Amino acid sequence: MTRTEFSVTVDLVLLTIRQAALQVMLVSRGIPPHQGRWALPGGFVHGDEDLGEAAARELREETGLDPRDGYFEQLATYGRPGRDPRGRVVTVAYLALLPDLPTPVAGSDAAGAAWRPVDEVRGDLAFDHDEILADGIERARSKLEYTPLATAFCPPEFTVADLRAVYETVWRVRLDPRNFHRKVTGADGFVEPAGGTVIRDRGRPAQLYRRGPATSLHPPLMREPTRPPDQRPDGRRTS
Amino acid sequence: MTRTEFSVTVDLVLLTIRQAALQVMLVSRGIPPHQGRWALPGGFVHGDEDLGEAAARELREETGLDPRDGYFEQLATYGRPGRDPRGRVVTVAYLALLPDLPTPVAGSDAAGAAWRPVDEVRGDLAFDHDEILADGIERARSKLEYTPLATAFCPPEFTVADLRAVYETVWRVRLDPRNFHRKVTGADGFVEPAGGTVIRDRGRPAQLYRRGPATSLHPPLMREPTRPPDQRPDGRRTS
């Protein structure tokens, strides 16, 4: 029973919302393998590091961001033989949900790091990063249902409409502003008033909120309605 | 930048329900480190294996079970330096939910493998397996809320009461049999009638069901009530 030796890397699925689109941080690979292609930021785990530490270090090195700026959790681990031509490499992927920070890219490691809309990069990534990205997006989607983590995409103070935009962007749905407002302000500990107002574009000024102390949402916000009411005799709308 | 070399193992959190208790499969370690202590079954990933394949192989080798007997998913990965005195070892933990199979333990690898109630082993496991077990139990608990995976703890045909016992055991709560019956039989695709009846101990015979085609539960079964109704001025019941 020979103990195969592995290299272990961490890869980062950094998600944010910019320009009304879900975007992911990618780096253009400057060296083989997959030179010139886009890939998730990441790197090898050092000899004295825990996995989460390595991921946080890579986050700082490649983007200048801090895990505490948003939300950070382990996503999954990928180790298919042949996933990396350099040898047997297992990668532990981490997922981060980040606000749209002013100076997002100031990396040192990566040649070019950039936020890219997830829709424009699907299928083009190096290694098995397409699969990792897809898993990260799905994780983010379901996290929004049962946790208040949508606030991780927002700056410290935000409006209900900002939060709604997060859900609409990540879930690719359109939500009723009135019902959404009721649910968010009614869910215990989801948000709490910050005590100011702001006008985003037009219309009535909106209250500012901060993220509340809740760590889970009861009741959750559901992606699909609790029950497609089983009726749809015609497709008419009430004009 | 020296690429540290790692060993990679898989560890299995195998959960089942036996004798009305949540139990986990453990092996008594026959060799150092941690000789004589209980540990999660697991082993090194071979050179040509994907991680999931290695976990499935260990499952077969150590317990004779098959992943398809129940439910099987990757749990999380643990790689703290020093977690294994043999060197830098990263372990990918897998979680399996299994029915109470007739011949559960027939391992070849492990000296002694046995189902142990999770309450009796908390805090006594080798390596960081206490933490892994705790994460696995918590994952199982939340999976029961949003997925029909409680059926993975049941044999192919089961009664509503069997399913309720799964929830009561895993969540450590007591559920109202009437409301539970309504929710389970009402949730779309959760269970479907198998067309027989059986008497478990006493009382009226129960209908047999099979697991349905649903992969998620809408609406979910919630551990904590949607809202502790905020009122409790007195404790009287209307009698």
Next chain:
DNA sequence: TTGCTTTTCGTCGTTATGACGATAATCCCG
């Protein structure tokens, strides 16, 4: 001022839920 936009508060009918009553179908014990 008149419009337009967005936020925020309410209303209404339907569905889901927890508490619990009632009935059905079996076994046990005399």
Next chain:
DNA sequence: CGGGATTATCGTCATAACGACGAAAAGCAA
């Protein structure tokens, strides 16, 4: 064979949550 115990299943009721939508509030532009 009949009553009691036990469990499964169906129903009822009040309340909470939800989707659809009306309407008022509060700003800007013209």
